[in-house]
Amino acid sequence: MSYKNKGGGGLKELLNPVPKQAAELLLQVGALGALGAVVAASPVFPSITEGLVHMQIPGLFKVIICIALLTGASGSGPAGLNATLPYLSESFAQMGINMNALHRVAVFSSQTLDTLPTNPGFAVATSVTDVPMNKSYKYVFITTVLNTTITSFVVAIILTVLPFLA
Known part of the structure; x- marks a missing residue:
């Protein structure tokens, strides 16, 4: 669908599916968080x-x-955080983990296993773009799983060695 500058008709056609797409996205994110x-x-x-x-x-x-494990099990970063932090933050604090450091590492690690092949967002994206999962997942894995996992450990190492940065 392309934008045609003919009295705004092209723009109306372009914007027409947006409310439906926004509603679907809100429902998906809400369901994954829950x-x-x-x-x-x-x-x-x-x-x-x-x-x-x-x-x-x-x-x-x-x-x-x-x-990361709870994010992978639930299929979403917000769901992984929601399944972990309310229940384990006190245990982490008792271990002596600085809450600022916990926050930083938690944010990074909630993005590690959120795009496994079973992730609904990944499935929707491949469906919408008409790109087969088996052709695209290796790129998704490198950019959204491998890179974020490495970064999570780098942040954890930095905040363990240099805790004053938290």
Whole structure:
């Protein structure tokens, strides 16, 4: 669909689907955010998080792993944060993790496993763009999973070695 400058008719045609697309996006984001609460309410959540919290690794690495895994399980960064922070922030604080550092690392790690092939957003994007998943995922993986995971660990290392930066 292209914009035609003929009395605004082209613009009207261009903008016509926007309200429907915006409503769909809002519903999807809301549903994914709520999914975090569902994941956290599952019967296995306490045992999984207990195991993750007691690993013998630096505290900020625990934050990355917890949030990344719950983001991957729920399919969304906001859902991963919603499933992790309300339930584990006190445990992280008791470990001596600075809350500013927790915030920074949490934001980065919520973007790590949010675009797995099962992610609804990725599926919608491939559908809308008419690009097959098997042709596009390697690029999505490099840019949205690998790069963000590396960056999360770099931020955690910096804030562990130089905690005054938090």
